[in-house]
Amino acid sequence: MSTSPADSVPSDDERDVSGPSFADLGIDDRILRAIADVGYESPSPIQAATIPPLLAGNDVVGLAQTGTGKTAAFAIPVLQGMHDTGKAPKALVLAPTRELAIQVAEAFGRYATHMPGVHVLPIYGGQNYAVQLSGLRRGAQVVVGTPGRVIDHLERGTLDLTQLQYLVLDEADEMLKMGFQEDVERILRDTPAEKQVALFSATMPTAIRKISKQYLKDPVEITVKTKTSTNTNITQRWVQVSHQRKLDALTRILEVEPFEAIIMFVRTKQATEELAEKLRARGYSAAAINGDIAQAQRERTIGQLKSGVLDILVATDVAARGLDVERISHVVNYDIPHDTESYVHRIGRTGRAGRSGDALLFVAPRERRLLDAIERATRQSVTQMQLPSVEDVNAQRVQKFGDAITENLQSSNLALFRKLIEDYEQEHDIPLVDIAAALAVGSYDGDNFFMEPDPEPVRRERSSRDYEDRDRDRAPRERRDSGPSQHRQTGAEMATYRIAVGKRHKVAPGAIVGAIANEGGLRRSDFGHISIRPDHSLVELPADLSQETLNALSRTRISGQLIQLQLDSGPPGQRPLTRTPRREFRGENKRFDRRKPRS
Structure with a gap:
């Protein structure tokens, strides 16, 4: 991914020729396949600048914001350098929060998909120790943890770092802001002297500079500044929703939000097929495109989107490359992208040729830092929206029901059916309104016409x-x-x-x-x-x-x-006073009894 000018969104072709490919960086074939599975096509600036020196064995200090793709910048060289896959950890990544630790561990897992001997384990506060102890006993070549929990395991003797080859400090400035400097330095001291260290930080305060000078060996310093921005004619909104409720949230939005055509982005090929199938089951005209779909079918699907036969396209980043369809009114980031440039290019599929467009972003609670990174990199705020309520959805369904009646009143076949209904009315002596209701029952599922209210949250009984x-x-x-x-x-x-x-x-x-x-x-x-x-x-x-x-x-x-x-x-x-009998007070606290002993 190349760095784009601040006032424009570059085309995909411009991105492809602007820098090296992942293959040009000397990356192992197994990791290249995993990168292709994830949907990345070309390295971001931080990846292109950081991967070669790390592969060469250098320590690295990288100055880059969250959302620039820095996780892949250190995960790929670490995985490629691990030849001995014994049970003991070979790589330790320190992250300031458990949310980031989970995200980094998930990224390592994706890049190690075709490396069956490599296991990744996140360890962080708030998770049961038994889960982490079990994972450490089974063996984890890559451990991603928060400083406090890593220290706990070191003190318990449950984390063995004697065979450590790589140490990564991710968002080091945040760790110091949160008071982890002493823990970080202790971990650095307790790891083998002969190891490779990578330190990533958004800023370079004095404390970070000191750690770099004391614990890194002649580090290569890399600075990447993002210059991505988004079109001003695109309205950007985000909604907080857990992974389990994404489909329900999407369905509510589609029922209430007027749209012409939508492209939805997910991370994996499998997810494109699954989401498109679920949308079709809910009555939407949806199709998937991904890297496994033949070119002829891809062109046919895009043609259907352009002509209006198809309204929703579910795609990965790579599959949507070069896609330019004027009627796309909305882009939905069903899965939030891990780097800001992908976000910019995704939402650039709408708002073309001077038209306005809408971009919706689904954000799980632990993905808020990625949203913050997008706002910083694009220098634009993304407005939070509330999910449509049950009442909003039901009101829209009633409105659509009425609109359908109004539209059908203009049909050229109206006279034919009016005659049939009049005959039925006279023969069976049934009111016209009942006949109309019976016809509606045949067209709509009455049991599911209205959305059911959300169940009441279970309230904990209060004690006195x-x-x-x-x-x-x-x-x-x-x-x-x-x-x-x-x-x-x-x-x-x-x-x-x-x-x-x-x-x-x-x-x-x-x-x-x-x-x-x-x-x-x-x-x-x-x-x-x-x-x-x-x-x-x-x-x-x-x-x-x-x-x-x-x-x-x-x-x-x-x-x-x-x-x-x-x-x-x-x-x-x-505070309420609880008086202690004098005798008990004397017995428990003799040194406070100032009375003179009896003679």
């Missing part, structure tokens, strides 16, 4: 202790120890939690944010005010933390100390 905690948290206190409040930016209700680490444990706000975010699956935006006291700290977090999150945080350690997270009950003077 819950209400006591709520009332205590709502009691007036000094500002820093206040109970539920509103987040300054998000407006979400917040509560103050107490953790058992403070100044004497030498903790910093970044370390608290990093540990709690990773173990509890929270974002940095979920944190409010943090007050570090001598022997404890107060942290504002969302008031509606789930039981699963609370369970995960109960095992969290900072500086080796269990944080013992609990709702804060306010300053001592406002």
Whole structure:
């Protein structure tokens, strides 16, 4: 992928001739096949610049934003360099958050598809230790983890890094911002001296420069600046939806959103066929194109799209190359792309020849960082949209039903059917409205005409202790120890939690944010005010933390100390007093009994 001018979107042919192909970079055939399966055709700038020096054995410092394709830039050389596939880890990738760790592990898995001896294991906070221990015992040549959980495994003796050949620091500046500098440096010290190191960062603060100088050997420095932008006549929107609910979300949008023709992008060839089949089952005229489809069939399918016989095309990036159909009003990113240039070229399929277009992007909760990367790279905000409600869908169905009646009233066959219905009415003495309803039943599935309301969420029964905690948290206190409040930016209700680490444990706000975010699956935006006291700290977090999150945080350690997270009950003077009988007080705390002994 070449870097495009800021004011235009280059054609696919321009991209193809602007730089080397993956094959030109000296990549193993097995990995080349995996790259083709994923749908990448040519390397991005960071990939083209980084893969050769890493394959040559050099340490590398790469300055690049998220979404530039840097995961492939280090994953491909690491996989190619692993000749001994014994059980012990040969490569360790450190990532700041569990979401990124999962994404990087998934990417390694895709590129290692044709390398059966290679196993990839993500280890991160919030996941059951048993799953990770089982994976480590079975053997994992590539481990992708967050610093805190990697340290935990090192202390437990369950992670053996003695045979490590590659170490990658992904988004190093974010790791330092989250308070992981000490953990990162400890991991660097505990790994073999003879290893290859790759460090990737969006910026180069002093701390990153120091780590590079101390732990990397004559690194090759690579800087890539993205200049991609999108057409201003394309309306860009995104909707947050889990992978399991994508099809339901897509169906709702298609029912409510007026469109002429749509191209939907997915990541794999198999997904094109599966999604097209599911759309056809729901009554849409849809077809798939991918790299396995013969050229003649591809041309026939695109011809149907142009003529209006076909309304929805499901495609991979490679299969859509060179596609130019004026009637495409919408582009749907059913699977979010892993690099920003792919996004730009995808949505460039609409809004052609001065026409307006719409681009929709499905984003799973753990893919928000990819959305952020797209907005930074394109220098345009993508507007969040809400899924159409059940009421919206049903109102649209009623509208379409009425429109169908209006259209059919113009039919030249109306007189024929009017005569037949009049005869039926006279013969059976049935009201005309009942006859019309019976004909509608024959044309529509009455049981499924209206969408059913979403099931009510299951509410956890509150105990009396819950209400006591709520009332205590709502009691007036000094500002820093206040109970539920509103987040300054998000407006979400917040509560103050107490953790058992403070100044004497030498903790910093970044370390608290990093540990709690990773173990509890929270974002940095979920944190409010943090007050570090001598022997404890107060942290504002969302008031509606789930039981699963609370369970995960109960095992969290900072500086080796269990944080013992609990709702804060306010300053001592406002806590309910529990008086201890004097005799018990004397027995348990003799040093506080100041009475003189009897003579």
